[in-house]
Amino acid sequence: MPTSKSEPSGGRRGRCYDLAVIGAGPAGLAAADAAAGLGLRVALVDAGSRPGGQYYRHPAPELGAARPEKLHHGWAAFARLRARLAARPLVDHLPGHHVWAAEAGVPGDEERPWRLHATRGPGAGDRATVLARAVLLATGAHERHLPFPGWTLPGVVTAGGAQAVLKSSLALPGRRIVVAGSGPLLLAAASSLVSAGAEVPAIVEATSYLGYARGLPVLAGNPGKLAEGAAHGARLLRHGVRLRRSSAVVEAHGTDRVTAVTVARLDARWKPVPGSERRIACDALAIGHGLVPQIELATELGAATVTGPDGAVALAVDAEQRTSVPGLWAAGETCGVGGADLALAEGVLAAHAVAGRPAPARERAVRRRRRAFAALMAAAHAPGPDWTGWVTDDTDVCRCEEVPAGEVRAAVAELGAGDARTVKLLTRAGMGWCQGRMCGPAVACLSGGGAGRPDGRPLSCPVPLAQLADPGPESGPA
Amino acid sequence: MDPLDLVGAEPGPARTILFDGRAVSALPGQTLAAALWADGVLAWRTTRRGGRPRGAFCGIGQCFDCLATVNGRPNQRLCLLPAEHGDTVTTQEGHGRADLEV
Amino acid sequence: MLKRTPYDVVVVGAGVVGAACAYYAARSGLKVAVVDRGPVAGGTTGAGEGNLLVSDKEPGPELDLALLSTRLWRELAEEFGARVEYEPKGGLVVATRPAGTDLLHGLAAQQRAVGVEALPVAADELRTLEPHLAEGLPGGYLYPQDAQVQPALAAAHLLRASGADRYLGEAVTGLLRGPGGSVTGVVTGRRELAAPAVVNAAGTWGGELAALAGVRLPVLPRRGFVLVTEPLPRIVRHKVYAADYVADVASGSADLQSSAVVEGTPAGPVLIGASRERVGFDRTLDPGVLHRLAAQAAALFPVLRTVQVQRAYRGFRPYLPDHLPAIGPDARVPGLHHACGHEGAGIGLAPATGLLVSRRLLGEEPELDLAPFRPERFEGAERLEDAEGES
Numbered sequence: 001m002p003t004s005k006s007e008p009s010g011g012r013r014g015r016c017y018d019l020a021v022i023g024a025g026p027a028g029l030a031a032a033d034a035a036a037g038l039g040l041r042v043a044l045v046d047a048g049s050r051p052g053g054q055y056y057r058h059p060a061p062e063l064g065a066a067r068p069e070k071l072h073h074g075w076a077a078f079a080r081l082r083a084r085l086a087a088r089p090l091v092d093h094l095p096g097h098h099v100w101a102a103e104a105g106v107p108g109d110e111e112r113p114w115r116l117h118a119t120r121g122p123g124a125g126d127r128a129t130v131l132a133r134a135v136l137l138a139t140g141a142h143e144r145h146l147p148f149p150g151w152t153l154p155g156v157v158t159a160g161g162a163q164a165v166l167k168s169s170l171a172l173p174g175r176r177i178v179v180a181g182s183g184p185l186l187l188a189a190a191s192s193l194v195s196a197g198a199e200v201p202a203i204v205e206a207t208s209y210l211g212y213a214r215g216l217p218v219l220a221g222n223p224g225k226l227a228e229g230a231a232h233g234a235r236l237l238r239h240g241v242r243l244r245r246s247s248a249v250v251e252a253h254g255t256d257r258v259t260a261v262t263v264a265r266l267d268a269r270w271k272p273v274p275g276s277e278r279r280i281a282c283d284a285l286a287i288g289h290g291l292v293p294q295i296e297l298a299t300e301l302g303a304a305t306v307t308g309p310d311g312a313v314a315l316a317v318d319a320e321q322r323t324s325v326p327g328l329w330a331a332g333e334t335c336g337v338g339g340a341d342l343a344l345a346e347g348v349l350a351a352h353a354v355a356g357r358p359a360p361a362r363e364r365a366v367r368r369r370r371r372a373f374a375a376l377m378a379a380a381h382a383p384g385p386d387w388t389g390w391v392t393d394d395t396d397v398c399r400c401e402e403v404p405a406g407e408v409r410a411a412v413a414e415l416g417a418g419d420a421r422t423v424k425l426l427t428r429a430g431m432g433w434c435q436g437r438m439c440g441p442a443v444a445c446l447s448g449g450g451a452g453r454p455d456g457r458p459l460s461c462p463v464p465l466a467q468l469a470d471p472g473p474e475s476g477p478a
Numbered sequence: 479m480d481p482l483d484l485v486g487a488e489p490g491p492a493r494t495i496l497f498d499g500r501a502v503s504a505l506p507g508q509t510l511a512a513a514l515w516a517d518g519v520l521a522w523r524t525t526r527r528g529g530r531p532r533g534a535f536c537g538i539g540q541c542f543d544c545l546a547t548v549n550g551r552p553n554q555r556l557c558l559l560p561a562e563h564g565d566t567v568t569t570q571e572g573h574g575r576a577d578l579e580v
Numbered sequence: 581m582l583k584r585t586p587y588d589v590v591v592v593g594a595g596v597v598g599a600a601c602a603y604y605a606a607r608s609g610l611k612v613a614v615v616d617r618g619p620v621a622g623g624t625t626g627a628g629e630g631n632l633l634v635s636d637k638e639p640g641p642e643l644d645l646a647l648l649s650t651r652l653w654r655e656l657a658e659e660f661g662a663r664v665e666y667e668p669k670g671g672l673v674v675a676t677r678p679a680g681t682d683l684l685h686g687l688a689a690q691q692r693a694v695g696v697e698a699l700p701v702a703a704d705e706l707r708t709l710e711p712h713l714a715e716g717l718p719g720g721y722l723y724p725q726d727a728q729v730q731p732a733l734a735a736a737h738l739l740r741a742s743g744a745d746r747y748l749g750e751a752v753t754g755l756l757r758g759p760g761g762s763v764t765g766v767v768t769g770r771r772e773l774a775a776p777a778v779v780n781a782a783g784t785w786g787g788e789l790a791a792l793a794g795v796r797l798p799v800l801p802r803r804g805f806v807l808v809t810e811p812l813p814r815i816v817r818h819k820v821y822a823a824d825y826v827a828d829v830a831s832g833s834a835d836l837q838s839s840a841v842v843e844g845t846p847a848g849p850v851l852i853g854a855s856r857e858r859v860g861f862d863r864t865l866d867p868g869v870l871h872r873l874a875a876q877a878a879a880l881f882p883v884l885r886t887v888q889v890q891r892a893y894r895g896f897r898p899y900l901p902d903h904l905p906a907i908g909p910d911a912r913v914p915g916l917h918h919a920c921g922h923e924g925a926g927i928g929l930a931p932a933t934g935l936l937v938s939r940r941l942l943g944e945e946p947e948l949d950l951a952p953f954r955p956e957r958f959e960g961a962e963r964l965e966d967a968e969g970e971s
């Protein structure tokens with residue numbers, strides 16, 4: 001797998017890849033590997049500098065980690081996949097390429113392939129356009145956040161972010177880290193943090209975990225998931241980490257950085273129980289409320305979506321991982337958050353479909369089991385309807401544009417906004433650098449429009465104006 | 479135990495970056511954000527409206543909270559940039575483009 | 581249960597035009613309901629820029645409307661001011677080639693004759709007005725009357741100040757009809773709203789609403805993209821655009837046309853817009869269009885090459901074949917009034933439109949002759965919108 005930091009090609013204009021895979025996480029890696037195995041010429045286009053995506057994030061080689069597997073459940077599988085890909089000349093890995101727009105091709109028309117427009121850095125020349133006959137969207141997810149007073153203080157970080165920085169750079173945001181929110185990622189993050197020497201005074205989980213009890217058959221069908229959970233649980237137990245269920249951090253304290261949090265018990269609707277508040281001292285707080293698929297490249301093209309039990313919007317795909325846009329496939333978290341094993345399986349399935357081969361039975365079975373588990377998980381961790389009760393009017397909901405909840409509420413009550421888009425137009429919530437990735441779900445809730453509509457994001461990331469102004473070269477395989 | 483012990487890391491010699499004029503050491507391969515975290519620094523930007531301190535939040539390039547001025551270039555995401563020897567990181571105030579104002 | 585509520589007028593559409601109609605009608609004492617299938621500003625108003633321009637209009641009915649609106653916007657600014665981000669910043673039109681200055685002189689002379697303020701700016705004065713402007717431009721004109729608002733805020737505040745009853749999230753699916761075919765209200769999925777007058781402020785979808793009354797109003801979409809930069813300090817003081825733009829607006833060509841209008845906003849980002857093309861309601865992002873906008877903006881303001889584009893958005897301007905809106909009662913259907921088809925100037929023209937519509941609702945003499953905006957003027961010109969496309 002040749003890796004090309006700069007522009008690949010040599011490629012003659014007009015020639016194009018059989019398949020461009022966007023995203024080199026588990027789904028994208030598995031797809032690229034399988035597709036090349038079936039004889040397709042593949043571009044693996046990824047914003048990251050190293051392959052792996054979120055799950056397989058690993059220490060920079062310069063850090064000289066002798067035992068990277070210590071931070072990793074799937075290390076062996078990743079190492080195998082990476083080695084196999086490295087031996088595949090049919091795959092060009094294009095790291096550091098953030099695709100900001102995908103221009104649909106016309107299937108079967110060699111003159112009109114897909115065009116992936118990517119930025120590779122700040123310079124005017126750091127632009128690339130990758131040509132392909134088919135595209136697989138494997139761009140993963142981002143975390144969902146529910147704001148609370150103090151969540152913008154330095155030292156408040158995302159659970160996945162704490163995990164990611166630890167895995168890739170071996171650094172921690174503090175020594176005494178409360179982990180809070182909802183979802184299985186909290187356990188994984190806390191488990192990594194304690195094994196790396198941090199103290200975790202509490203994991204604060206908003207649900208009761210009773211939701212899982214309703215899905216016992218599904219759980220029985222996913223022993224791997226149970227084992228993973230048990231491994232985290234055992235390690236956390238060993239370190240004396242306490243899991244507080246049906247609880248939430250309802251305020252973070254501090255002036256220039258977080259110094260403590262207030263934890264309260266929640267009722268079944270996630271309303272804080274008065275009088276149950278407790279203060280816990282800490283120097284960092286890691287938060288997250290599950291994940292939201294990152295699908296704007298597809299929804300900008302009109303791809304059909306489905307809404308999960310937790311309100312998160314994912315791409316609708318058929319049994320062959322095909323989206324409703326001709327020539328566009330999807331795999332992994334883009335089709336609904338379900339974890340690395342599911343992503344790997346869907347990547348393989350998508351590759352077979354693109355190559356016109358029958359779907360392998362093993363991956364089909366994994367997908368069936370894991371999708372069922374994912375639905376159970378999403379339902380169990382869906383935010384309760386009354387969480388907005390802890391959001392005071394002066395809590396900034398939109399971190400980028402510093403829009404407090406009170407302004408959002410006024411836009412709804414007085415100005416006639418009824419959905420996230422209108423709130424955005426009237427308050428700027430969601431109009432900043434992150435384009436609503438951090439505040440989108442919360443704004444949708446506060447605006448009463450609920451979830452269910454994907455955020456519009458014509459550009460998937462900021463693009464240097466000079467790169468838009470100067471047309472760049474187009475590339476296919478060398 | 480610390481993260482380096484955990485994975486048995488044996489990084490090469492540390493690099494030195496300058497944060498608001500102060501020398502901070504960074505391990506090779508670490509991002510600027512991670513190097514600052516390891517040094518106990520959590521904030522390197524103040525917001526446009528409220529002048530509030532901010533640093534890394536998502537850690538993976540999605541939230542843009544970790545913006546700072548690096549080697550004179552504003553609005554750089556420190557969670558994505560590998561620390562290079564001699565990098566100069568300056569706390570960014572607001573949009574970081576005050577020099578352009580007319 | 582369907583229920584009837586009596587109003588003096590039902591306005592269909594909660595965009596800026598509908599909001600302005602509601603505002604002026606309510607101010608004249610009418611009891612008003614506003615119905616929209618979406619939220620306030622959910623149509624083109626939420627996808628436009630807020631340029632209030634006289635500079636880009638040749639003398640004629642549209643400029644008359646714009647001049648009236650300029651005055652009304654100033655009044656509204658006293659009431660709403662910063663809440664709608666009103667900025668009387670003035671427009672600076674620059675020529676990009678020497679021949680362009682002659683064009684500008686000619687246009688300015690005509691505009692001045694009808695009351696537009698237009699001040700010539702010599703080549704060496706351009707960068708005093710706009711320090712970041714490219715060097716070597718041959719000259720331009722300053723139009724102090726040009727101003728700016730934030731369209732969605734403008735619509736929302738006008739609508740709120742009107743005190744009209746809002747029925748948002750309800751599509752109008754039919755019209756109530758009285759004796760002699762007159763329109764006597766609207767039907768939504770949830771209720772009937774009775775009123776002796778219905779105002780069609782459905783923007784780009786105004787033709788569909790007219791069809792519910794059995795009449796033809798050929799409103800068509802004209803797509804536009806806008807680029808939004810990262811938040812910046814004030815680097816552009818006026819609304820600045822290239823002279824070519826004046827020609828684009830009047831053009832009937834179906835091809836893509838764009839000339840960058842560059843403007844700062846109180847919130848920080850610089851807006852660069854907007855392209856103009858007729859592609860129906862195709863929402864697909866066109867990187868080629870973004871390229872042209874960026875290249876033109878960078879040609880005017882080279883400093884923009886150092887900034888990042890954070891966002892792009894698109895909208896569909898409502899246009900009628902002769903590029904004038906439809907304003908006033910429909911002679912074909914008693915009770916039906918129109919206020920739509922403002923193309924790329926609906927934000928600017930909204931107050932005048934609202935005022936004129938309310939005059940006609942009350943049977944008062946309007947400030948302007950409405951004849952050029954007669955909704956039924958396309959009657960018998962079946963093929964007009966196709967024929968003029970290639971002009």
Ligand SMILES: Cc1cc2nc3c(=O)[nH]c(=O)nc-3n(C[C@H](O)[C@H](O)[C@H](O)COP(=O)(O)OP(=O)(O)OC[C@H]3O[C@@H](n4cnc5c(N)ncnc54)[C@H](O)[C@@H]3O)c2cc1C
Nearest residue numbers: 023025026027046047053054055099139140160332333340
């Ligand atoms: C911050 C974070 C941390 C996580 N940590 C864990 C964990 O520790 N354990 C666990 O089990 N699960 C974790 N997850 C869940 C994780 O999403 C899945 O387990 C798994 O990684 C999903 O695989 P994927 O291939 O679908 O997507 P990902 O692994 O997310 O891979 C997506 C890839 O696409 C790239 N990409 C995205 N957009 C673009 C674009 N426009 N252009 C180019 N490239 C793009 C990204 O850079 C990334 O490399 C984490 C998720 C997040 C968001």
Ligand SMILES: Cc1cc2nc3c(=O)[nH]c(=O)nc-3n(C[C@H](O)[C@H](O)[C@H](O)COP(=O)(O)OP(=O)(O)OC[C@H]3O[C@@H](n4cnc5c(N)ncnc54)[C@H](O)[C@@H]3O)c2cc1C
Nearest residue numbers: 593595597623624625628631752783804895925926927928
């Ligand atoms: C990119 C771009 C840039 C622009 N820049 C400018 C500018 O700088 N200055 C300027 O003055 N103008 C500008 N415009 C034009 C301006 O945005 C429009 O002219 C203006 O918004 C039209 O307002 P409206 O109220 O008529 O229509 P809209 O805002 O579209 O409102 C019509 C409303 O009617 C509703 N509706 C339609 N059918 C029904 C139904 N059957 N039942 C219920 N409700 C219905 C819709 O939901 C919609 O909310 C721009 C437009 C675009 C696209």
Ligand code: FES
Nearest residue numbers: 535537541542557
């Ligand atoms: S911490 Fe979120 S972008 Fe860097």
